[in-house]
Amino acid sequence: MSNATIDWEAVRAEATDALSRYVRIDSSHPVGRTVETAAFLGERLAADGIGSRIYESPEPGKVNLVARLSAARPVGKPLLLSHHMDVVQAVAADWRFDPYSGEVADGYVFGRGTIDDKGMGIMELMTMLLLKRHNVELKRDVIMLATCDEEIGSPMGARWMVETHFDDLDPAFVLDEGGTGKRGFYDAGDAFEVSVSEKRMVRIRLVARAEPGHASMPWHEAATHRLVRAAHTLLEQPPEDRDTPAVAEMISRLGGDAARREIASQRASMPLLHDTVSLTMLSGGYKINIIPERAEMSFDCRLLPDTDERAFVSNVEQLIGDPGVDVEVIDWPDTAPSAAPWDGALFEALQEACETFQPKAIVTPSICVGGTDARYFRERGIPSYGLVPGIFTAEDLKGFHGLDERMSIDNLVLGTKIVHAATLRVAGAR
Ligand SMILES: [Zn+2]
Structure with missing residues (x-):
């Protein structure tokens, strides 16, 4: 299937509506309940004939969801598309909109979780739906994993799934959050920072x-x-500043010493260096x-x-x-040090997809300065990458665990196109 056969205007409307509805389901901590979010995703998948399974963790109210598109004759292990359904708390009084309203205004969907990480969830959901609707022939299974508990260290989420249900996943590679596309941060222009490791x-x-x-x-x-x-x-x-391999590669791709100075001078990126x-x-x-x-x-x-x-x-x-x-x-850290290569099939597929839809952007490996679910997979030697593939401004990124969190509808569509194209590249039979 080529991208030309997809009605992206229809995808835009559907993804916007889905994200708005997803945000309206309050899955915030300290409760971190994910029964309703998992049901929401399960229903959307089921409407197109994609089955899913809910994994009830030992803690009441905390569940994970796994959906799978199967290859008739798989030639390799699955691609896992992962995101977390839980969100950090939001105090409504401080927001422009109710954080759980899913308000759509000025080209944005507003609400807690739009960037972290429900927007990514919708990009992955739309990818599953598009593959299914267009009867795409697969050479490997594509799995969608939606977790709980990421914001509190994943005890009943990714960590529990990897410890107790790994055989149901057993992926060749994982796409998760951890990096983003950025605008206005580097002289070199827009950059997609794909996290290959994390602090x-x-x-x-x-x-x-x-x-x-x-x-x-x-x-x-x-x-x-x-x-x-x-x-x-x-x-x-x-x-003590030190260039770890991924950051050294990032500095080089962004143009060398000048980029290093830009990284060292911004509060959000200086932790990459020490x-x-x-x-x-x-x-x-x-x-x-x-x-x-x-x-x-x-x-x-x-x-x-x-x-x-x-x-x-x-x-x-x-x-x-x-x-x-x-x-x-x-x-102490709950996982051993681990890093994914930036010459692997999924990294290359992501790079190609980013360059297709944002030809002027630089794609680079990076490390995530926070923690994500991906570390539990990386620790097992599975190449796992973090990228919410929109192009975000500093203003957008302020919403990350902050006020007035938002995702532009353009970014929601761009991200869906990139996740979909990268998935086709590594899991499509043609
Ligand atoms: Zn997150």
């Missing part, structure tokens, strides 16, 4: 303990004071005139894919070097 998270807590005392008689070793000194040392330590440390929680004390015996601070640290987490923590201990301040690890 790994270590969460630590600094705990200072000392004798309590009266606030009228402070002393150098007070728990609060030594904790603040330790945190200051840690936060003021200049990060391990990061964010102070996120502080506590200690119970009365203003008492120096407490205990105070603590928690840090969310994101490590480059090839940073050794044990070495990182022992560096922190050495840097602080205060026996009165303990460094406790709250969470």
Whole structure:
């Protein structure tokens, strides 16, 4: 089937309506319920004769969905199109529209999840529907996976599916979120950043303990004071920049040193170059005139894919070097380091599709500075790529876990075209 036979105007209307309806189903945390979102996707698939299975996790209300288009005579393992159905919370009072209204206005669909990650879900859903409607002959199965719990580390979602139902998936490659197309970030022009790996998270807590005392008689070793000194040392330590292979390739594709300076100067991209440390929680004390015996601070640290987490923590201990301040690890990374190649069949198919529909854009490997479901597949050696294939501006990307999250209808259609074309390339028989 060629793209010419598809009525993209009809796809535009259908995808817009589907995303708007999908967003209206509140699947936000802390509840993170996905029964209704899975039913919604299941019904849309069933209307075109695509069967799906709901996997009920041990936690009530948290389900995953798997749908499959089968090849008559598969020549390889499946292509897995993955997205997560759960979304982060949104406080309605701060938004221009109700975050769960699915409002369509000014060429956008507004609402929590439009970028992260329900828009991607609709691109994948539309791809499944188009393949089925046009009776596309497949050389490998195409699986759609819709997960819960991604926003809280995937305990009942991708992690649980990979641990307990891997044989039902067993893909050759995975397409998931993790990278995007960007406009206005680089001198070189629009760029699709395809994530081939991601940073790994270590969460630590600094705990200072000392004798309590009266606030009228402070002393150098007070728990609060030594904790603040330790945190200051840690936060003021200049990060050590290092080009990991994917980022080195990205810098080269975006034009070299100038691109490196652009990456290093923007808050959203500078974490590509080094391990990061964010102070996120502080506590200690119970009365203003008492120096407490205990105070603590928690840090969310994101490590480059090839940073050794044990070495990182022992560096922190050495840097602080205060026996009165303990460094406790709250969470180690939950997966081993992993990276997908950028010369594999799915990467090349994505690159070709991006270049077909956005001829001026640069396509490059990158790493995701957050975490995604893809890491559970990459850890098993399955080439897994992160790309929500729209072209987003800084304004669009502010909605990512932020206010007035939106997806332009143009991006929804562009993304559908790219996911569909890349799928045809790796899974179509012709
Ligand atoms: Zn996401």
